[in-house]
Amino acid sequence: MKYNGEHLFYGELGHGFAVLSFVASLVATIAFFKASRNNLLAEQKSWIKLARTAFFIETICVFGIFLTLYYIISNHYHEYYYAWNHSSRSLEKKYLFASFWEGQEGSFMLWNIWHCVLGWILIWRAKKWEAPVLMVISFAQVCIATMLLGIYFFGAKVGSNPFALLRNELNAPVLFTNPDYLQFPKIYEGNDLNALLQNYWMVIHPPVLFLGFASTIVPFAYAIGGLVKNDHSWTKYAIPWAAFSGAVLATGIMMGAAWAYESLTFGGYWVWDPVENASLVPWIMMIAGLHTNLVYKSSGYSLKSTYIFYILSFTLVLYSTFLTRSGILGDTSVHAFTEQDMTTQLVCFILIFFIPAMVLYFYRSKKIPTIHKEENTYSREFWMFIGALVLCLSSIIITAKTSIPVYNKIFGTNVAEPEDPVFSYNQIQVFIAIIIGVLTAITQYFKYKNTSKNVFYKKILTPTIIALAISLCISFFGNINYDVKGAGFMVAIHIAMFAAVYGVVANFAYIWIGLKGKMKSAGASIAHIGFALALMGIIISSSRKAVLSENTTGIALLQKSKDYDPAENITLFKGIKTDMGKYDVTYTRDTFNTSNHKKYFELQFISKDGKDKFNVYPDVIKNNKGQEGNSANPDKKHYWNRDIFVYVSAMQNGTTDDTSKFRPVDMKAGDSVFYSNGVIILNSVVKNADSLNKKLLPGEVGIGMNMTVITKDGREYKAMPVVALKDNQLRNIPDTVIAQSLIIKFNKLADADGGKIELGIKEDQSIQDIITLKVYQFPFINVLWIGIIIMVTGFILSIIQRVRTMASIKSSKKRILVAEKIKA
Amino acid sequence: MKKTHIVALVLIAIAIATLISFMGDVTTYETIASAKQKPGKFVNLIAKMDKSQPMNYDPVKNPNYLTFTAIDTLGNSIEVVYHNSKPTDMEKSERLVLKGKVEDGKFECKDILLKCPSKYKDDANANAKNVSASVQ
Numbered sequence: 006m007k008y009n010g011e012h013l014f015y016g017e018l019g020h021g022f023a024v025l026s027f028v029a030s031l032v033a034t035i036a037f038f039k040a041s042r043n044n045l046l047a048e049q050k051s052w053i054k055l056a057r058t059a060f061f062i063e064t065i066c067v068f069g070i071f072l073t074l075y076y077i078i079s080n081h082y083h084e085y086y087y088a089w090n091h092s093s094r095s096l097e098k099k100y101l102f103a104s105f106w107e108g109q110e111g112s113f114m115l116w117n118i119w120h121c122v123l124g125w126i127l128i129w130r131a132k133k134w135e136a137p138v139l140m141v142i143s144f145a146q147v148c149i150a151t152m153l154l155g156i157y158f159f160g161a162k163v164g165s166n167p168f169a170l171l172r173n174e175l176n177a178p179v180l181f182t183n184p185d186y187l188q189f190p191k192i193y194e195g196n197d198l199n200a201l202l203q204n205y206w207m208v209i210h211p212p213v214l215f216l217g218f219a220s221t222i223v224p225f226a227y228a229i230g231g232l233v234k235n236d237h238s239w240t241k242y243a244i245p246w247a248a249f250s251g252a253v254l255a256t257g258i259m260m261g262a263a264w265a266y267e268s269l270t271f272g273g274y275w276v277w278d279p280v281e282n283a284s285l286v287p288w289i290m291m292i293a294g295l296h297t298n299l300v301y302k303s304s305g306y307s308l309k310s311t312y313i314f315y316i317l318s319f320t321l322v323l324y325s326t327f328l329t330r331s332g333i334l335g336d337t338s339v340h341a342f343t344e345q346d347m348t349t350q351l352v353c354f355i356l357i358f359f360i361p362a363m364v365l366y367f368y369r370s371k372k373i374p375t376i377h378k379e380e381n382t383y384s385r386e387f388w389m390f391i392g393a394l395v396l397c398l399s400s401i402i403i404t405a406k407t408s409i410p411v412y413n414k415i416f417g418t419n420v421a422e423p424e425d426p427v428f429s430y431n432q433i434q435v436f437i438a439i440i441i442g443v444l445t446a447i448t449q450y451f452k453y454k455n456t457s458k459n460v461f462y463k464k465i466l467t468p469t470i471i472a473l474a475i476s477l478c479i480s481f482f483g484n485i486n487y488d489v490k491g492a493g494f495m496v497a498i499h500i501a502m503f504a505a506v507y508g509v510v511a512n513f514a515y516i517w518i519g520l521k522g523k524m525k526s527a528g529a530s531i532a533h534i535g536f537a538l539a540l541m542g543i544i545i546s547s548s549r550k551a552v553l554s555e556n557t558t559g560i561a562l563l564q565k566s567k568d569y570d571p572a573e574n575i576t577l578f579k580g581i582k583t584d585m586g587k588y589d590v591t592y593t594r595d596t597f598n599t600s601n602h603k604k605y606f607e608l609q610f611i612s613k614d615g616k617d618k619f620n621v622y623p624d625v626i627k628n629n630k631g632q633e634g635n636s637a638n639p640d641k642k643h644y645w646n647r648d649i650f651v652y653v654s655a656m657q658n659g660t661t662d663d664t665s666k667f668r669p670v671d672m673k674a675g676d677s678v679f680y681s682n683g684v685i686i687l688n689s690v691v692k693n694a695d696s697l698n699k700k701l702l703p704g705e706v707g708i709g710m711n712m713t714v715i716t717k718d719g720r721e722y723k724a725m726p727v728v729a730l731k732d733n734q735l736r737n738i739p740d741t742v743i744a745q746s747l748i749i750k751f752n753k754l755a756d757a758d759g760g761k762i763e764l765g766i767k768e769d770q771s772i773q774d775i776i777t778l779k780v781y782q783f784p785f786i787n788v789l790w791i792g793i794i795i796m797v798t799g800f801i802l803s804i805i806q807r808v809r810t811m812a813s814i815k816s817s818k819k820r821i822l823v824a825e826k827i828k829a
Numbered sequence: 830m831k832k833t834h835i836v837a838l839v840l841i842a843i844a845i846a847t848l849i850s851f852m853g854d855v856t857t858y859e860t861i862a863s864a865k866q867k868p869g870k871f872v873n874l875i876a877k878m879d880k881s882q883p884m885n886y887d888p889v890k891n892p893n894y895l896t897f898t899a900i901d902t903l904g905n906s907i908e909v910v911y912h913n914s915k916p917t918d919m920e921k922s923e924r925l926v927l928k929g930k931v932e933d934g935k936f937e938c939k940d941i942l943l944k945c946p947s948k949y950k951d952d953a954n955a956n957a958k959n960v961s962a963s964v965q
Contacts, residue, residue: 379831391836398844405848409855421873423854424928424939433847574892574914654914655888777892777914 008172010187011084012077016168019073023153023166026066026117030146033059037143041136041233053136057128060139063146064121070153071114074167078104083192086174087111087167093195093629096203097601103207104198109330110167113152115212119219120146127223134239137230138223145222148354152347163350197629200636203601206264214261214284217254218322221287224250224294225319225362228312232365235372237308240301241811243315245804247295250318252800254288259793266650266786268638273550273783275543277430279334282407283325289400290318293393300393303453304386305376307393312366312373314397320359321404327351333410383458385451392444399437406430428490431547435497438540442504445533446472446511449519464518465511472510476503487548498548505544508537528803535796542789553586553649554780574654577608579774588612592776593620602626603638606653606776610642621651623778647784655777667748667765671755681768682745683716685724690762696725700738705729707738710751710764714742726750726764739765856928861905864931874927874936876901878920886915899927899936907931911938919943 036056043049074087079101083089091111092104105111124142131138155166171192172181180186187193223246227239261284266274275281294314297307328334331348380387406429409420423429450456450465479485480499488495512533520527554575577583577592591609598605603624611618619642625635639652670678677686688711691697697709707729714722727738728751739750745768752763859872878884882898895915900906909927919925919941926942 380833382832387833390833394833394837394840398840402844402847406851419858421856421858423851424856424871429851429854574888576888576892655892657888775888777888779914 008184012082019168022066022069027150029059029063030143033143037136037140067117067121086169086171089171090196093197103202106211115215117149119216138226141226141229200626200628204268210260214257217257220250221319221322224315228315232369245807248800248804250291252797258284279407282403283328286400286404287318287321289396293396296389296393300386300389306386316362323355381455383456385453388448395440435501438501439504442508446507449515468511468514472507476506505537505540528799532796532799535792538792539789545785546783549784551782574777576777623652648786650781653776654779657775667767670764671761673761686713700727705731861901861907868931871930907936909936909938
């Protein structure tokens with residue numbers, strides 16, 4: 006059958022690129038391998054030339070796939086499943102990138118692209134390490150390329166083709182009997198991008214995170230190259246790369262946390278969700294590797310552990326790919342990613358790197374130089390090694406806990422997370438934080454090899470006293486009483502607070518005590534300050550997170566217990582001020598924004614003392630992709646020391662189909678009448694008053710009924726229905742008391758002599774606009790964000806410093822060589 | 830033996846102890862029938878909402894009170910009480926993970942995890958159903 010309006014060329018082009026990229030990266034792998042094994046210079050050069058050509062073609066292909074798919078999505082060629090399924094015509098332009106990486110093919114492409122970029126930097130800089138390092142990277146490219154193939158190989162489907170056609174993917178035979186199927190509204194419009202992902206963080210978080218993931222391969226590739234060549238000089242080149250990886254991965258992870266904080270309603274930035282853990286663990290391992298690498302460079306110790314940490318860090322990236330993409334996390338994660346059946350392929354992806362790496366390591370391990378003399382306790386390398394070991398164990402513990410679904414799959418058990426999963430992580434990691442915080446503080450005060458005890462204690466004394474003083478102040482006056490989990494945990498939190506403060510103060514002091522204020526070489530200290538600040542932010546914001554939206558409707562909840570208070574939602578009626586602890590909150594109005602399909606609510610917060618008044622605008626976006634209901638986006642009021650975090654947990658739109666009728670009542674001034682929730686009093690009939698005249702048009706005369714509504718619980722509302730007269734024409738202006746769903750209007754004069762009038766009273770049966778609200782307070786959350794920014798800055802400074810020193814060493818060597826030649 | 834080795838061994842021992850104690854904390858997935866056998870024990874149920882039974886949620890009266898009946902694949906059912914706001918889309922969800930414990934024959938739920946037809950997931954069947962319905 007011939008279908009109308011399809012653009013089949015682009016799909017063939019894209020898939021052609023995908024297949025070619027697979028072949029080119031395979032050629033590059035083999036050629037780089039040959040080059041790394043060949044000792045003859047001429048032959049090596051020709052292999053390198055071939056390899057670079059293949060890698061160049063590979064790069065063109067990878068960018069080709071990316072651009073083709075982007076072209077398809079941005080032009081809304083919905084004959085392609087990917088474009089149809091992840092975007093829509095009404096989607097805002099800026100989210101087109103987000104729809105690009107909503108599916109797993111798009112995120113694999115990101116990974117591919119970053120590998121290419123990193124590969125070219127290495128070809129440019131790595132010199133003799135180019136061949137072995139690029140061999141590993143090219144091989145990873147081969148593996149990722151298979152994920153995008155989508156072809157059948159001996160009956161098994163390998164990968165998933167992002168250029169697959171809608172009519173081949175969607176099981177809707179009736180639809181595709183029509184040659185104009187693209188014109189059907191649902192096809193034409195597109196299946197849209199998931200509502201949760203329509204957020205600006207989702208445009209930048211995945212590229213940064215994937216750069217972080219991709220960069221972990223560089224130290225790994227250096228390590229493999231070192232094992233293959235039995236040459237350990239790679240370690241000095243790997244340091245800036247490991248620092249780079251640490252900086253980018255941290256940024257990517259925290260952008261994800263910011264996204265969770267901004268747009269998800271988990272109630273925070275971190276909940277130890279398996280997907281979050283999976284991205285954190287490789288970072289921790291990379292930091293451990295970076296530190297042992299520094300130890301080896303300065304003291305000759307810890308070479309073996311450097312190998313292990315770099316291998317594990319990359320393996321954990323592969324493992325996290327498996328966890329998040331195989332669908333195995335189904336029951337434990339709030340983020341449930343795709344469930345395309347690629348499990349086998351993903352497991353192979355891990356093993357094909359991990360097993361050869363470990364075999365190679367054990368094969369070489371006898372030849373890896375180790376120092377048998379013991380490290381001095383008063384040496385930097387000793388404490389750095391301990392720190393790295395603690396980091397490694399922390400990441401192993403987190404991985405072991407996150408892997409519960411994997412055990413269930415392998416052993417057929419039915420184990421689930423503990424009752425309070427977040428606490429089960431926190432209670433362990435708080436001790437890790439204490440150890441790492443203190444080590445971060447003291448370790449730089451030790452010198453490599455040996456430090457004189459007196460000098461060490463003398464230098465560390467002042468920062469210790471200052472840190473102790475500050476943290477005691479915070480402990481006593483900071484109001485940290487997180488006793489929900491018992492006294493023991495609270496003590497641990499206070500100690501962790503000290504450790505974090507100690508980390509900040511000691512590293513800050515070290516810039517002057519140890520480095521004499523030389524900012525150029527202060528990268529490590531600055532990164533440590535940032536890390537410790539982030540720890541501080543985490544401890545304060547999570548131990549003092551408070552729920553503000555406590556239920557004040559007066560309905561007692563018996564189940565409320567010491568460690569479990571579920572009554573965290575408050576109901577608001579449109580236009581009615583509601584008591585919420587420290588604040589009175591009013592849901593004033595709402596608007597629907599047609600360009601981003603979000604419904605915004607305006608909520609007015611007025612503090613009880615009247616000093617603070619602000620509006621917040623949380624919104625909801627209608628769910629798409631066949632889901633009903635709405636996804637809520639929080640809004641925040643930022644203060645320098647806290648955030649008020651508000652989101653709409655449920656909503657109900659008012660209905661207009663109202664069937665109740667006006668009830669006629671005869672009244673005269675002073676009379677009262679009951680209604681279902683209280684009493685209505687007619688105070689007086691006014692003929693000339695400001696409040697009356699405001700409602701009249703020019704030339705009208707009118708009378709107003711001045712009324713008071715008193716509810717059962719004693720609240721009072723004013724009402725003034727009006728009747729206006731002009732040229733023998735009556736105009737009725739009813740008045741409403743929204744809070745009581747009451748409408749009152751004038752009917753007629755009942756008994757002109759007695760001053761009796763007939764009023765119509767209607768109790769509106771329609772439902773009002775209602776929202777339920779959840780409000781949290783996060784104190785000092787900014788400390789966390791600032792800490793991360795400082796840490797990343799520190800990383801960047803130290804990378805610059807290292808690259809500069811390496812360059813200057815090289816040029817000075819050259820100068821010496823030239824000088825010797827001249828002499829000769 | 831080197832000091833670093835001793836420290837390493839101690840730390841590894843602590844890590845193992847931690848994980849063992851963690852194994853003591855973990856809970857289990859149960860069927861409704863087996864959960865009823867263990868009142869008071871924190872369990873995870875995999876079930877879905879029984880739409881033939883009434884669901885009670887009135888945010889006007891109390892936004893933190895939801896009751897409904899859950900039914901599992903074996904056909905057993907139990908009344909669920911959840912002291913929080915109703916998760917959007919709960920009726921649509923094919924699979925609910927209910928965390929809580931059985932008390933007095935009712936399931937006191939602490940947390941509900943929704944397995945929606947699609948969250949990030951591309952469910953080809955759901956998509957097909959969705960589109961076909963609009964065509965016919």
